[in-house]
Amino acid sequence: MPEPLSLSRALGMLGWRVPAAKRGRPLPSRLRAPADVEPVELDPALSTRQRREIRAPLRGGRTGTIRLGGAVARQLSPVTCGASVLLMLAAAGDPDLAAWLVAGSRSGVRPPELSMLAPHELAEPSAERRLALAQRSVHERARRDAVAGLPWPRRFGTPPWGAAREARFRGVRYTDVVVDDTDVAATRAVLETVRAANDLGIGVPLYTGGDVASGWDTALPRHVVLAVPAPSAPAGQLRLYEPGRGAVVAIEAEELLGRRRPHAALGGWTHVAWAVLPVEAFGR
Structure with a gap:
């Protein structure tokens, strides 16, 4: 059976690359711990x-x-x-x-x-x-300012580059990168960076989608989940905040390589199509 064609793989076959891809693969060893949280005086009346x-x-x-x-x-x-x-x-x-x-x-x-x-x-x-x-x-x-100074259409959600620009967590800067989960080595580099970021306490947004075989509209990034720090998670497991359910769901990182079936942790979609990673992973 031929491999399902995800959007990222199709774009690669056509010779299209986003700027982030030109920086090479991310390196988890480049990541650093985020800034400390400033102490906040909470209202004594809070439960x-x-x-x-x-x-x-x-x-x-x-x-x-x-x-x-x-x-x-x-x-x-x-x-x-x-x-x-x-x-x-x-x-x-x-x-x-x-x-x-x-x-x-x-x-x-x-x-x-x-x-x-x-x-x-x-x-x-x-x-x-x-x-x-x-x-x-x-x-x-x-x-806003998503394409040539114009806003991204509301019905299409949040563009990955807009998410990278607006992502805010304790001084961490983010960038976006396309993920082709049929390229095992490249996807492993992304997932290892996600896990390293989580180990440092940094969350990582991941865009998910389907296959070109079921329509270009499903192959586009259709949903976003958040890989969240989880000190108690078993080795090799990711914990993803899935906003459709408002819940954290577990998935083995290996399950994100070359997927063919939807998964609840991905919001019912099949592939990780885009990642919003700390820019430090690319040496910036």
């Missing part, structure tokens, strides 16, 4: 559960549903999977943002992810509504 959610929005990578302020931390529109991932990545490194998501608490500094919100929206009492508002704000930021 123990709220404090726990603020300090560890992704629950240390443990599998299961993620809740913030009682609301499931899932994407709240069909186009905000990428925005949900970027929001959770930022919240994991910014207690001020996490405190607003969990309890509506605000300090004097407005996180960039909330920059598009009006004053009355910042005062929103509902945790689920706060998630929706923040996802909308992040989506608007990530899709």
Whole structure:
């Protein structure tokens, strides 16, 4: 049976490369630990559960549903999977943002992810509504200036290069790179970089999609998940925050090589098609 043709492989056969690919393969050894989190004075009125959610929005990578302020931390529109991932990545490194998501608490500094919100929206009492508002704000930021100074079409979600530009976690800078999971050596280099980043406490957004055989629309990056740090995970296993479910799901890294079947950890898609990696992995 011929190998399924993913978008990244098809683009490679046509001689198309994104700029990130010209830098060569990423090297995990180049990665460095992120900056320390600045201590934040939490409201004494917050409950123990709220404090726990603020300090560890992704629950240390443990599998299961993620809740913030009682609301499931899932994407709240069909186009905000990428925005949900970027929001959770930022919240994991910014207690001020996490405190607003969990309890509506605000300090004097407005996180960039909330920059598009009006004053009355910042005062929103509902945790689920706060998630929706923040996802909308992040989506608007990530899709602007996407192609020749024009915004990315809203219905197509978040472009990988927009995600790389907006990704925020404790001083880490990101870049985007196409992944062809039929190229085992190249994909291993990406996955080893993902695992090394996770070991340092850094989350990594991954775009997923289907095969050209089932239509170009499915072969395009269709969903975004977040590889999250998980100190308790077995060796060789990744923990992925899947925003469609609002949950962390486990998958063996080896299962991401040359896939032919969908997987729940990939949001029901088959392939990893794009990765948003720390730029340090490319020697920058």
